[in-house]
Amino acid sequence: MNIPGLLPEGLRDSLPPQAQALASLVRTLTDVCGAHGYERVAPPLIEYESSLASGSSRERLRFTDPVSQQTLALRSDITGQVGRIAVTRLAQQARPLRLMYAGQVLRVRGDQLSPERERTQAGAELIGSDGPAAAAELLQLAIAALATAGVTGLSVDLTMPTLVADLAAAGWPLGRASLAQVQALLDGKDVGALKSLGADAFVPLIAAAGPAPAAIIALRQLDLPDAILARLDAIAALAAGLDGVAVTLDPTERHGFEYQTWLGFSLFGAGLAAELGRGGAYLVPRPDGTQEPAIGFSLYVDGLVDLGLGVELQRRILLPLGTPAAEAAALRGEGWITVAALDAETGAAALHCSHIWQSGQAVPA
Amino acid sequence: MNIPGLLPEGLRDSLPPQAQALASLVRTLTDVCGAHGYERVAPPLIEYESSLASGSSRERLRFTDPVSQQTLALRSDITGQVGRIAVTRLAQQARPLRLMYAGQVLRVRGDQLSPERERTQAGAELIGSDGPAAAAELLQLAIAALATAGVTGLSVDLTMPTLVADLAAAGWPLGRASLAQVQALLDGKDVGALKSLGADAFVPLIAAAGPAPAAIIALRQLDLPDAILARLDAIAALAAGLDGVAVTLDPTERHGFEYQTWLGFSLFGAGLAAELGRGGAYLVPRPDGTQEPAIGFSLYVDGLVDLGLGVELQRRILLPLGTPAAEAAALRGEGWITVAALDAETGAAALHCSHIWQSGQAVPA
Numbered sequence: 131m132n133i134p135g136l137l138p139e140g141l142r143d144s145l146p147p148q149a150q151a152l153a154s155l156v157r158t159l160t161d162v163c164g165a166h167g168y169e170r171v172a173p174p175l176i177e178y179e180s181s182l183a184s185g186s187s188r189e190r191l192r193f194t195d196p197v198s199q200q201t202l203a204l205r206s207d208i209t210g211q212v213g214r215i216a217v218t219r220l221a222q223q224a225r226p227l228r229l230m231y232a233g234q235v236l237r238v239r240g241d242q243l244s245p246e247r248e249r250t251q252a253g254a255e256l257i258g259s260d261g262p263a264a265a266a267e268l269l270q271l272a273i274a275a276l277a278t279a280g281v282t283g284l285s286v287d288l289t290m291p292t293l294v295a296d297l298a299a300a301g302w303p304l305g306r307a308s309l310a311q312v313q314a315l316l317d318g319k320d321v322g323a324l325k326s327l328g329a330d331a332f333v334p335l336i337a338a339a340g341p342a343p344a345a346i347i348a349l350r351q352l353d354l355p356d357a358i359l360a361r362l363d364a365i366a367a368l369a370a371g372l373d374g375v376a377v378t379l380d381p382t383e384r385h386g387f388e389y390q391t392w393l394g395f396s397l398f399g400a401g402l403a404a405e406l407g408r409g410g411a412y413l414v415p416r417p418d419g420t421q422e423p424a425i426g427f428s429l430y431v432d433g434l435v436d437l438g439l440g441v442e443l444q445r446r447i448l449l450p451l452g453t454p455a456a457e458a459a460a461l462r463g464e465g466w467i468t469v470a471a472l473d474a475e476t477g478a479a480a481l482h483c484s485h486i487w488q489s490g491q492a493v494p495a
Numbered sequence: 496m497n498i499p500g501l502l503p504e505g506l507r508d509s510l511p512p513q514a515q516a517l518a519s520l521v522r523t524l525t526d527v528c529g530a531h532g533y534e535r536v537a538p539p540l541i542e543y544e545s546s547l548a549s550g551s552s553r554e555r556l557r558f559t560d561p562v563s564q565q566t567l568a569l570r571s572d573i574t575g576q577v578g579r580i581a582v583t584r585l586a587q588q589a590r591p592l593r594l595m596y597a598g599q600v601l602r603v604r605g606d607q608l609s610p611e612r613e614r615t616q617a618g619a620e621l622i623g624s625d626g627p628a629a630a631a632e633l634l635q636l637a638i639a640a641l642a643t644a645g646v647t648g649l650s651v652d653l654t655m656p657t658l659v660a661d662l663a664a665a666g667w668p669l670g671r672a673s674l675a676q677v678q679a680l681l682d683g684k685d686v687g688a689l690k691s692l693g694a695d696a697f698v699p700l701i702a703a704a705g706p707a708p709a710a711i712i713a714l715r716q717l718d719l720p721d722a723i724l725a726r727l728d729a730i731a732a733l734a735a736g737l738d739g740v741a742v743t744l745d746p747t748e749r750h751g752f753e754y755q756t757w758l759g760f761s762l763f764g765a766g767l768a769a770e771l772g773r774g775g776a777y778l779v780p781r782p783d784g785t786q787e788p789a790i791g792f793s794l795y796v797d798g799l800v801d802l803g804l805g806v807e808l809q810r811r812i813l814l815p816l817g818t819p820a821a822e823a824a825a826l827r828g829e830g831w832i833t834v835a836a837l838d839a840e841t842g843a844a845a846l847h848c849s850h851i852w853q854s855g856q857a858v859p860a
Binding site for chain 1: 501502503504505506507508509510511512514515517518522525529530531532534535536537538539540541542543546556557558560561562563565567569576580584585589590591593594596597599601603604613624626628629632635811816820827831832833834835837838841845846
C-alpha cells in the first residue's frame with residue numbers, strides 16, 4: 131500500500147509552470163534543428179533490449195514482454211535508436227541524412243548530479259559523414275539551439291576520444307602498460323605511474339589540455355602522425371568558428387565518450403554545473419556488419435528548466451459568465467489566455483488572472 | 496538474436512514527415528488548451544502500479560523496480576495521473592483547477608482498431624466542478640482543439656453512464672434481473688430478455704437513442720426523476736451549443752465509460768472509424784477517502800496523424816559550401832529550412848530541397 135501521491139524514487143510530477151517550460155524548450159530546440167534541415171523521427175520508448183545500441187545496458191529498466199516473451203527495455207538514450215533507423219528504414223535515403231528527435235529516456239537510478247530517473251532528451255544526428263564540415267555544423271547547431279533557448283555563458287569542452295588508441299596504433303610506445311592502463315592513467319593524470327611503466331611518451335598529453343588555442347599549440351609540439359595533425363587542424367577551425375563561446379580541449383578525456391571516435395564535446399552554460407548536452411563523431415553499425423560515420427549531439431532539456439528557461443509570460447484574463455464566445459476568441463487571438471468563470475463568485479486572483487473582461491474592456495483585477 | 500531494425504509487435508518508429516506531424520499536432524492541441532487557461536502538467540511515464548488509478552490494470556506493462564523492489568507500471572492512461580496531481584500536490588489550489596497534458600501511453604497489446612502499443616494522448620481536465628457549465632466548456636474545448644488541428648466532419652456521441660443505475664436507485668423496477676444484468680441487456684439492446692425478466696421499464700431507453708434533440712424528446716416522455724430531467728436539460732443545452740457538430744445521444748451506452756458519471760462523450764471526425772477522443776464527468780478519489788468532481792477529455796493524436804493532419808509545408812533550400820552564416824540565418828528568418836552542403840557534389844534533389852541559394856537568390860533546383 132503506497133501513500134497516495136507518493137512516487138517512486140527518482141520520478142516526479144512536473145507541475146506548472148515547469149511542465150510548460152519543458153514543452154516550450156523542446157519546441158524551441160527542435161524548431162532550431164528543423165530550420166537547419168533536420169527531420170524529426172520518433173522511435174518507440176521500448177524496444178528489444180538487444181537492439182538498443184547506445185546507453186549502458188546496466189542502466190536500463192528491463193522487463194519481459196508478455197506478448198513476445200522477450201526482454202524489452204525502456205530506452206536510456208535515443209541516439210542509438212536514431213542510428214538504427216538511419217541504417218535500416220532510411221538506409222536508401224541520400225546522405226548526409228539529417229535527423230532530429232525529442233523524447234523521454236529512463237534509467238534504473240539517478241546519479242550524483244541528477245537524481246532523476248526520467249529525463250527529456252533532444253538532439254540531432256547527421257549520418258553519412260563525420261568530417262570537419264559536419265562537425266562544425268553540428269557543434270554550431272547545438273550552440274545555436276541552446277542560445278535560442280536562452281542559455282548564456284556557453285562553453286564547450288572538446289575531447290579526442292580515440293587519440294590515445296590511435297597514437298598507440300601509430301607506434302607510440304606503451305612500455306610495460308596496456309592501452310587500457312595508459313588510458314586510465316591519463317584519465318587520472320598520473321604522471322608518475324605512466325613514467326614508471328615506460329609510457330613516458332604519453333605524459334605530455336596531460337599538459338596539453340586547457341583553452342583550445344593553447345592546447346592545440348602544445349599538441350603540435352609533439353611528434354604526431356599526419357592523420358592526427360589533420361584532426362587538430364579541424365579542431366582548431368572548429369574552435370575558431372565558435373564566436374563568443376569559450377572552448378577548451380582535453381585531448382585524452384574519454385569519460386562518457388566510449389562510443390565516440392575522433393571528436394567529442396560537452397556543452398555547458400552559466401548557472402549549471404552539470405553539462406547541458408554532449409555529442410561527437412561515432413560509427414553506426416549497419417545490419418551487414420559495416421559501419422557508417424555519423425556525428426550528433428544530445429541536449430538534456432531538464433537542465434534548461436532548472437536554469438529557469440522556457441517560462442512563458444502569461445496574460446490571463448477572467449471572462450465573466452455569459453461572455454460571448456466571439457469576444458473570448460478575439461481575446462485569445464490577441465494573445466490573452468482566457469479563463470471562463472463557471473460561477474459568479476470565484477475571483478480573478480484565485481484563478482491567477484491579472485485582468486477581468488468587463489464591458490468590452492480588459493480591466494486590471 | 497533479433498534482426499536489426501525489427502521492433503517488438505505493436506511498436507514502431509515514427510519517420511518523417513509523420514513524426515513531425517505528430518509533434519505539430521500535439522503543439523496545436525496543447526496550445527488551444529493553454530489559451531483557454533489550462534496549465535500543463537507532466538506526470539512520469541512510470542509509477543507504482545497501485546497508484547495508477549485510470550486505465551485497466553490488465554492492459555498495463557509491469558515490472559519490478561530494481562531500486563524499490565515494488566511493482567511499477569507504464570501508464571496506459573494519463574487522466575488518472577492528472578487527478579492524482581490535482582488532489583495531492585495541487586490540493587490547495589483554488590477550484591476550478593484547469594490542467595492539461597500531452598504524453599505517451601503504453602499498453603500490453605493493441606486492439607482491433609489499433610495494433611499500436613505506444614500512443615500519444617493529449618487532454619484537458621477541469622477539477623472541482625462537473626456541472627453543466629464545466630461540461631459545456633470541456634466539450635467545446637475538445638471540439639475547438641480538433642477543429643484547429645484540421646479535423647472536419649466532427650461529431651459527438653453523448654452518453655449518460657450512470658443513468659441506468661440512477662434510475663434503479665430511484666425505484667425503477669429491475670424485476671428478477673440484477674442491475675448489472677439490465678445494463679448488459681441494454682448494451683445488447685435485448686428487448687426480449689429485459690421483458691422476460693420483468694425489467695420492462697427500461698426497454699423504452701433503447702429506442703430513446705439517436706440524434707440528440709429527438710432522443711431527448713423521447714426520454715422526456717418517460718417518468719424520470721427530477722435530477723435526471725435536470726441532466727437532460729444540461730445535455731440539451733450542451734448539444735444546442737455545438738454549432739455545426741452532429742450530436743447523438745445513446746443514454747445507456749457505458750462501454751469504456753466505467754469511470755464516468757452523469758455524462759460521457761466520444762468524438763469522431765470525417766475519414767476515421769476510430770474515435771478521436773473521449774471524455775466525460777468523473778470523480779477523483781482524494782487521499783482522505785472523499786471524492787472531487789471533475790470533467791475532462793483525452794484526444795488520441797495518432798489518429799489525427801493517420802488522417803494526414805499536422806503535416807507542415809516545408810520550403811527547403813540548399814546552401815552551397817561557404818554560404819555566409821548571416822545569409823543562412825536570414826533565410827531561416829524568412830521561413831526557409833536551410834540545408835548546408837557538406838561537399839560540392841550532393842545535389843538539391845537528394846537532400847529534398849526545392850531551391851538552391853545562388854548569388855544571393857533562391858533559385859528553383
